[in-house]
Amino acid sequence: MEWLRLWMQKHAITEVECLLPDFTGNARGKILPASKFLKEGGMRLPENIFLQTVNGDWPDDENIDWTERDMELHADINTPRLVPWASEPTAQVIHDCFDADGNPVDMAPRSVLRRVLNLYEAKGWRPVVAPELEFFLVKKNEDWDYPLEPPIGRNGRPETARQSFSIDAVNEFDPIFEDMYDFCEAQGLEVDTLIHESGAAQMEVNFIHGDALDLADQVFLFKRTMREAAMRHDVYATFMAKPMKNEPGSSMHIHQSLIDADGNNLFANADGSHSERFLHFIGGMQHYIPSAVALFAPNVNSYRRLAFGDSAPRNMAWGEDNRTVGLRVPRSGPADRRLENRFAGADANPYLALAASLACGYLGMMNKIEPTEQIQGSAYNMPFGVARSLEEALLELEQCDELCQLLGPRFVSAFISVKRKEYEAFFTVISAWEREFLLLNV
Numbered sequence: 001m002e003w004l005r006l007w008m009q010k011h012a013i014t015e016v017e018c019l020l021p022d023f024t025g026n027a028r029g030k031i032l033p034a035s036k037f038l039k040e041g042g043m044r045l046p047e048n049i050f051l052q053t054v055n056g057d058w059p060d061d062e063n064i065d066w067t068e069r070d071m072e073l074h075a076d077i078n079t080p081r082l083v084p085w086a087s088e089p090t091a092q093v094i095h096d097c098f099d100a101d102g103n104p105v106d107m108a109p110r111s112v113l114r115r116v117l118n119l120y121e122a123k124g125w126r127p128v129v130a131p132e133l134e135f136f137l138v139k140k141n142e143d144w145d146y147p148l149e150p151p152i153g154r155n156g157r158p159e160t161a162r163q164s165f166s167i168d169a170v171n172e173f174d175p176i177f178e179d180m181y182d183f184c185e186a187q188g189l190e191v192d193t194l195i196h197e198s199g200a201a202q203m204e205v206n207f208i209h210g211d212a213l214d215l216a217d218q219v220f221l222f223k224r225t226m227r228e229a230a231m232r233h234d235v236y237a238t239f240m241a242k243p244m245k246n247e248p249g250s251s252m253h254i255h256q257s258l259i260d261a262d263g264n265n266l267f268a269n270a271d272g273s274h275s276e277r278f279l280h281f282i283g284g285m286q287h288y289i290p291s292a293v294a295l296f297a298p299n300v301n302s303y304r305r306l307a308f309g310d311s312a313p314r315n316m317a318w319g320e321d322n323r324t325v326g327l328r329v330p331r332s333g334p335a336d337r338r339l340e341n342r343f344a345g346a347d348a349n350p351y352l353a354l355a356a357s358l359a360c361g362y363l364g365m366m367n368k369i370e371p372t373e374q375i376q377g378s379a380y381n382m383p384f385g386v387a388r389s390l391e392e393a394l395l396e397l398e399q400c401d402e403l404c405q406l407l408g409p410r411f412v413s414a415f416i417s418v419k420r421k422e423y424e425a426f427f428t429v430i431s432a433w434e435r436e437f438l439l440l441n442v
Helices: 002-010 034-042 047-051 109-122 169-172 174-187 212-231 276-296 304-309 348-367 391-398 400-407 410-425 432-437
Strands: 016-019 025-035 043-046 068-073 090-099 126-138 192-194 202-207 237-239 252-259 316-320 327-329 339-341
Touching: 002 016, 002 034, 002 043, 016 034, 016 068, 016 109, 016 126, 025 034, 025 391, 034 109, 047 109, 068 316, 090 109, 090 212, 109 126, 109 348, 126 348, 169 192, 169 391, 174 192, 202 212, 212 348, 237 304, 252 276, 252 348, 276 316, 276 327, 276 339, 276 348, 276 391, 276 400, 276 410, 304 391, 339 432, 348 391, 348 400, 391 400
Parallel strands: 016 090, 316 327
Antiparallel strands: 016 025, 043 068, 068 090, 126 202, 126 237, 126 252, 192 202, 252 339, 327 339
């Protein structure tokens, strides 16, 4: 903590935002005076914060322990960052959760990812990941019954045509992105590339590849940052998987490779061919992703992207340099051989999406699962291979004992309970479509 005290002193920190990600990937925690934070060295919160649904409700599950035991939260000293948009010098620090005996709280998303990474570490392996995160800028919307619309850019008009990779279309929102880059630099978020995606005011940021836990932290903080930058210009940034009916969905593609203690890429042989370990990793992804899809698509809206979105994966095909498949091997040399998982939506919790993706690959390597032959040509006409609703996806996860054991049975049970409650709440809402077409026609 001495290093942290000196860092806070250097930046004249007066307040500390003590953060932890919940199941949705939003920040929970407390704001403490800097002196109190340094004196106490941690804080307590009830572990049931992980059981609250996105709409503020609670599951109806008799198997859940509702005693609301306290967790001990301890700062991860690798995570202090400035809050660049705060009016007073403020720090934000991500915390890990422990029980009264000092054991990691198994429901905490960071604990779930660490649990998977520990399996890799025991083998002498280190996953390297690089997320690609898409999102939309939309007009400020204060009436949730009103459909979202693209915002007005510098030219005074909203976008009406697809502008994939357009530089000028990105420049329409320069003031927002100037704030975004300034905020990211102040926090040490390693945003590599910004591009315009195919939707109206849809963007994508790529992160520099690195350690899985660090990249999950960066995605978690970037979402806060992007929302704040947009709000300063009276615009919303949304990471909903499918926010607008006639626009494509937003994904969080995950590039994954595997290195040994010497930094050698274990996914390629010296001659540049795919290693046996890499093929088993792909085989594991093909076998287990149908059971893990609820962690890549965790919301009722997520399946609008998977079932109806442009360029969304629909099956477990894999291929080289082929964006129609769910599992893509980018053109690469032996040093940067990797697999891109295209299933995760932008709405996924980055800790849980990375944990699930790496867990699927790990099980493939442990069980030596051979992949299918890679697909040549388009995979879009192949049969659907993943769940088409949250209800179906949760059932698939519940029935996969290997994945449940690897991720943690208590976490999986809690996650399923929360998401089932959200699904039930969604189905109590009667949509405008039903009123328009069913009211007088059935």
